[in-house]
Amino acid sequence: MSGIVFRRVHDGVGKLAVRRLDPDADAEIVHAWVTHPKAVFWMMGDADVAGVAEEYRRIVAHPHRDAYLGLVDGRPAFLAERYDPARVELAGLYDARDGDVGMHFLCAPTGSPVHGFSRAVITTVMETLFADPAVRRVVVEPDVRNTAVHALNAAVGFEVVGVIAKPEKEALLSVCTRERFHLATASAAAVAAGVRGEHP
Secondary structure, X not given: OOOEEEEEEEXXXXXXXXXXXXXXXXXXXXXXHHOOHHHHHHOOOOOOHHHHHHHHHHHHHOOOEEEEEEEEOOEEEEEEEEEOOOOOOOOOOXXXXXXXXXXXXXXXXXXXXXXXXXXXXXXXXXXXXXXXXXXXXXXXOOEOOOHHHHHHHHHOOOEEEEEEEOOOOEEEEEEEEHHHHHHHHHHHHHHHHHHOOOOO
């Protein structure tokens, strides 16, 4: 299956790639991820495989939404969604700007976590989004209780706007400009190079 839209290599994690999600072919593996207890904030814990397939058929058919499957060394490892926050998810709930894009991501559950994996995933998803020159800011609205994601968001340059009330949750609205993302990731790369004794 092809449909690759982005590739990058991350030291310590491997070769990462992002491809368009196939709602039917990918339904079983995505179902295992979104119904796992660690994916509680994805809010699909009670879904069956058919329900997951139907939900992602709706997403990929929507004019303002997309879904992607992330691979590490060719194996499925994460899920990502892109949406237009001015039209779905956040319509009327924030000060939308031209060039905004919304994002969700989910790492596959694992019994043997790899150090830096989640950071590599969110960086890859952000690079995928910013590869579109029309994108100026990425907007996210994670559950206010999802502190692990808040920390990851901050690490790649997101700034908190504030708490907003959505029908399904209290969300921590945050935004990241292209410039803040590049600054955050360049700083992280410089620190990593210093730890390895290299010149950034």
